[in-house]
Each structure stands twice: as C-alpha cells, then as structure tokens.
Amino acid sequence: MKEEIIIAGFGGQGVLSMGKILAYSGVMQDLEVSWMPSYGPEMRGGTANVTVILSDSRISSPILHEFDTAIILNQQSMDKFEEQVKPGGILLYDGNGITRHPERKDINIYRVDAAEEAAKMHSTKTFNMIVLGAYLKINEVVKMDNVLKGLKSSLPERHHHLLPLNEKAITRGMEIVSEVEV
Amino acid sequence: MKELKLMKGNEAIAEAAIRCGTDGYFGYPITPQSEIMETLMAQQPWNTTGMVVLQAESEVASINMVYGGAGCGKKVMTSSSSPGVSLMQEGLSYMAGCELPCVVVNVVRGGPGLGTIQPAQSDYFQSVKGGGHGDYKLITLAPASVQEMADFVELAFELAFKYRNPALILSDGVIGQMMEKVELQPQQPRMTEEELIEKYGSWATTGKTADRERNIITSVELASEEMEAFNYKLQAKYKAVEENEVRYENYMCDDAEYLLVAYGSSARICQKSVEIAREKGIKAGLLRPITLFPFPTKPIQDIAKHVKGILSVEMSAGQMVEDVKLAVNGSVSVEHFGRFGGIIPSPDEVVKALESNFIEG
Numbered sequence: 001m002k003e004e005i006i007i008a009g010f011g012g013q014g015v016l017s018m019g020k021i022l023a024y025s026g027v028m029q030d031l032e033v034s035w036m037p038s039y040g041p042e043m044r045g046g047t048a049n050v051t052v053i054l055s056d057s058r059i060s061s062p063i064l065h066e067f068d069t070a071i072i073l074n075q076q077s078m079d080k081f082e083e084q085v086k087p088g089g090i091l092l093y094d095g096n097g098i099t100r101h102p103e104r105k106d107i108n109i110y111r112v113d114a115a116e117e118a119a120k121m122h123s124t125k126t127f128n129m130i131v132l133g134a135y136l137k138i139n140e141v142v143k144m145d146n147v148l149k150g151l152k153s154s155l156p157e158r159h160h161h162l163l164p165l166n167e168k169a170i171t172r173g174m175e176i177v178s179e180v181e182v
Numbered sequence: 183m184k185e186l187k188l189m190k191g192n193e194a195i196a197e198a199a200i201r202c203g204t205d206g207y208f209g210y211p212i213t214p215q216s217e218i219m220e221t222l223m224a225q226q227p228w229n230t231t232g233m234v235v236l237q238a239e240s241e242v243a244s245i246n247m248v249y250g251g252a253g254c255g256k257k258v259m260t261s262s263s264s265p266g267v268s269l270m271q272e273g274l275s276y277m278a279g280c281e282l283p284c285v286v287v288n289v290v291r292g293g294p295g296l297g298t299i300q301p302a303q304s305d306y307f308q309s310v311k312g313g314g315h316g317d318y319k320l321i322t323l324a325p326a327s328v329q330e331m332a333d334f335v336e337l338a339f340e341l342a343f344k345y346r347n348p349a350l351i352l353s354d355g356v357i358g359q360m361m362e363k364v365e366l367q368p369q370q371p372r373m374t375e376e377e378l379i380e381k382y383g384s385w386a387t388t389g390k391t392a393d394r395e396r397n398i399i400t401s402v403e404l405a406s407e408e409m410e411a412f413n414y415k416l417q418a419k420y421k422a423v424e425e426n427e428v429r430y431e432n433y434m435c436d437d438a439e440y441l442l443v444a445y446g447s448s449a450r451i452c453q454k455s456v457e458i459a460r461e462k463g464i465k466a467g468l469l470r471p472i473t474l475f476p477f478p479t480k481p482i483q484d485i486a487k488h489v490k491g492i493l494s495v496e497m498s499a500g501q502m503v504e505d506v507k508l509a510v511n512g513s514v515s516v517e518h519f520g521r522f523g524g525i526i527p528s529p530d531e532v533v534k535a536l537e538s539n540f541i542e543g
Contacts, residue, residue: 020361027188027363035188035361039214039299060453062360065528153188 001031001056003141004064008049008081009073009094014128017154018071019050021132025142025150026054034062047076054141071135075099092135092177102182109180110138117176118169126169133173144170186365191331191357194364195261195287196221198335199233203372204285205256206234208247210266213299214355215289218261231372241266245273245286252282253399255378255386257339261287263355264305265296274348275314278416279401281385283342285335286320287351289358292524300524301355303446306501309352310475317413319420321349321427322474324445328362330472336367341427343382345419352474354497356447356526429472430481434460438467440540441485442532443506444495445471452495454529459536466536474502482509491540492516495532497525515540 005022009015016037026033036051051067053059070081072093078100085091087106095101096115112134118127136147151166189197196218199207209219219237227233238244244260251258262270267288277284288309292302309322321341323334334351342349373381375388387397403409431449434456435441444452449470459466469485471478486492492514494503503518510516519535521527 023361024188027186033188033361033363036356037359039355039359059362060457061451061455061529062362063356063447063451063526063528064454065530 003054003069004067005052005069005071006049006067006081007052007071008077011046011048013073015048015073016050018128018132019052020154021150022052024154025147028146028149029142031056032059034059036062049077069139071131078102090138092138094131105182109182110134110177111180112173112177114173117172121169123165126165129166129169130173133170134177137174137177186363188361189328189364190217190359190361191328191353192217192289193221194328194332195335197366198332199259200225200227200231201367201369202336202339203231203257203370204233204259205372206251206258207260208236208238208244209260209262210238210241210244212263212266214291214358215261215263218287241269245270248284249273249277249282252277252284253387255375255388257373259285263289263291264293267305271314274320275316275318276401277348278318279316280399281346282399283346284348285338285342285351286348287353290352290354292522298524301447301497301526302522302524303354303448303497304522306474306496306498309350318416319475321345321347321423322352323349324352324472324474325357326446326449326470328360328364331357332364332366345423347419354447424476427473428476428478430478431470431472433468433470435467435469435485437465439465439490440536441489441492442466442468442495443482443492444468445474445502448495448497451527451529452532455532458529458533464541477505479509482506486510486514489514493536493539494518496520498522
C-alpha cells in the first residue's frame, strides 16, 4: 500500500496541519510516513502546499510531481495540480472560490463544500477537518480511530478540548462529500 | 526505552543534541534551519542536562563561542544555513588548525550570496574541500532522512573527538523541513572532565594541575619547519579518516548497468528514479555517499567496473561530480545532472537525464 497525496490551498486554511494530522494518523497505523511542506516566505493568503506519503514500505522520494490524490482548496492550486493527478487517481476539491472546475475524465473527481459547511458550523477553523473527513470517506487510507489518535498527538494539549469539535467536522465532511461527473 | 516520534529534520537535530549529552549550542537564526534553535529553546535543556543554549549576535560570534567551548574540551555545536556557514569559515579553519572537535550543521539553501531560502546542495565544495584557508578537511556527513539527522549528531561528535577535528552535518532544506518518523535515543549524561581525559586524552585547557604539562591550544607556528611537520601530522590524520571512516549505501547496484551517485535529499529522489528506471527496463542503481569526506572512492571504483555510465545527481551546477570523476579516473563516462537555485529535481527528470546522457542516440 502506498498513497501519495498533495494538499494545496491558501496559507491559513490549515493545509499544513491537515497534512500533519494525516501523517500522525499514519504513524498510529504503523505506516511509514513523510510530510514535506512547500516552505518559504508564504504566509496567510499566500499559497501553501504539503506532500504527504503513507506507505507500508520504505519511502523513497519525499518530493513528487505526480500524485494518487490531490486535495485542492483554491484556484491557483487547481491550475497547478489537476494535471499532476495520476490517471485513475483522486481529485478532491472545495468549490468555494473555484472559477474553473476540473475537467479531466481519466480521474475520479469529488467535491466537498467545506468552507460553506464550516460557516454553517459557526467555526471556520474546522474547514480542514471537514475536507479531511471527505477524503477519508473516499479513501480510507487510515482508520478513523487512528485519525483520532493522530489528531490528539498533533494538537498541543491546551487545544485538546477541541477534539470533539474536530471529530464532528470530520464526520460532517464524510456526509457531504459527493462525486462529480465530468 | 527508545521513543518513536514524528518530527522535522531540524527538530530531530535539536532533540538528538540534547540526548547525546551536548554541552553547548551557539547559533544565530536563519531559514531553513531556525527550528534547531527554536526546539532547543523550547526544551530548555539547561534545566535538565545543564546544556547551554545561546543565541549569539552573529554567526561569526557563534563559531568563536564554539571554538572557546571546544578548547575547554566540551561537546559544543552550532548550526546555520549557507550564508551563515560562509561566515564561519575562518573559525573552522582555526579550529582545524588547533585540532579541536566540534559539530557544525549546515542546512543548505540556494546561493550564491544571500540566495534563496529553498533547498540546494551547492555548498559541497565548501564542505569537503576545506572551505576556509589552509590544508584542512571537515569530516562531512550527509543525512538523507530525519532518522539520520538524529543519529548523525552523536556520530559527528564521536568522529570529531576521535580525530580532534570539526565535523560537519551537510543537510539541506528538504531534510531539515520534512517530517518523518524518528526513533530517539535515551538521554545520555554529559561527559565529565575525567571521562573526556580517559577516552580522548588530556589536551583541553581546563586548568593546569600539578601532575601534567600545560596544554596549549593555538594554530600559530612561525617556524616553517614546525608548521610543515604539523601539516604532515594533519594529513596523516586525514588519511586515517579516509581509511577508516568511509560510509555509503548501495541501492540495487549488484546488476546495475547505469549508476546514479547522489547524497542527502537527492539520494531520496534518485531512489525513486531507480524504481522508475527499472520499471522501464533500465537497470539503474544508486550509490549514496553517507560520508562526503571521506568520499567513497573505492566503492564507486568497484561498481564502475561493471556499469556503462555514471550520472552524478546534485542540487548544484556540478560539484560532487568532480570527485566521482576522480574516483573512476576516466574508466567510464561520468555525467552530471542537477537543478539549482532552490529548484528540486523530480525523479522523472533524473530518469530522463539518464536516458539522454547514456541510452538515447
């Protein structure tokens, strides 16, 4: 088993921390993991992306130019990463702010309106967990109990009271994700 | 008990430094390695092991604090990234000239000048060919994973003390910033003065006791004959390092027809390139130097006997390729492929370079 994932969006959307939770969940499931951020002068509002690899064998390159799954959270990332999904792979995106929707017919496309849902939940910060839930529904790379364990170890203890809210957001994401026919 | 954690390469350096009983860290922040000092400051080891962590006023000050600490026989280290490490070259030359141990971590970014903050491997020459003035070498280790970032701190200290010479961990922004699983060693106590003397001899300036001669640490010697004799001694030491300390890793080299040579993050990328090439029916293998000085000359020579071509892959304009060429001495064609200035090559690009250099036409 090997899953190569790119998560891309704006800085401040929780792209890096979503990747971190996924990576931690992988550790809990006894997988090999790598988490490679696009670090740089990016900050809130700029672009941010992270490559996460989960594998049951040794991971070679942490840097990739082709992915099993692309989780795309803004238009710039759509323009850049839609073409980098392997044929037969997964593209999951949030429709918010997307002006040109994905067009490829050789991949599986899913949409989750996480920004909208987070607003409904009165907690915009749960956005990335809704997206994570949507992804786990499509592809259960890590089991839910390992995700919860991963969430717990990646969050500092002072934020542990937020664990139930995050779990709720993950569940909500699982419920609202839908496949898109191109 | 060993602990399994998920952390960045930079954080692993800091955690390992505390756990292997480092006496002092002196540094100045610079991207992409600032997490090293940040982690040390957050851990506050001065409250537990007594390790000193100090933010100096500059890189020049950092390396001179290291110089002073090393002169007292302490396990001391610093870390920086390319422009900062350039500033440390004078201090490193002095420490090599004084035969003092220390560990320096360079998390390389693109240059020259202030360059970029993105990863590069363009400090190879500076690292393995001396860097500062005079005939000296740095024992240079090139980690390719977060685990090796942790493990090489203690290894670098061991080698530095064994040979009484500065040791360098040559990393880059990829290995520094990425997170992987890492197994940390249990906490070791810091070395006492008695243990230092027992293990490595009495050379440190710790205060003269009645029963021994004065220890003098200096790199100046105005009599040329004496200076030449000292240089012979240094060269004999570097020869011993070359004979005893070469470390490398082979990946699918046994039946390889084409050899990739790459270190650090490039080696990780090339491992994937080997997989891609093999799927295409190209028998590629990878030799990953773990020590860059001493360079794995002999292992490359051995593999060169049965390959049709060697591609040296670096995030530079072509530096290590010169050592690969020296190793094979014309017996087989050696080419270079690299991206630089902060651009990281993709595994596919490497395979294409292999094909265009050796297979097509």
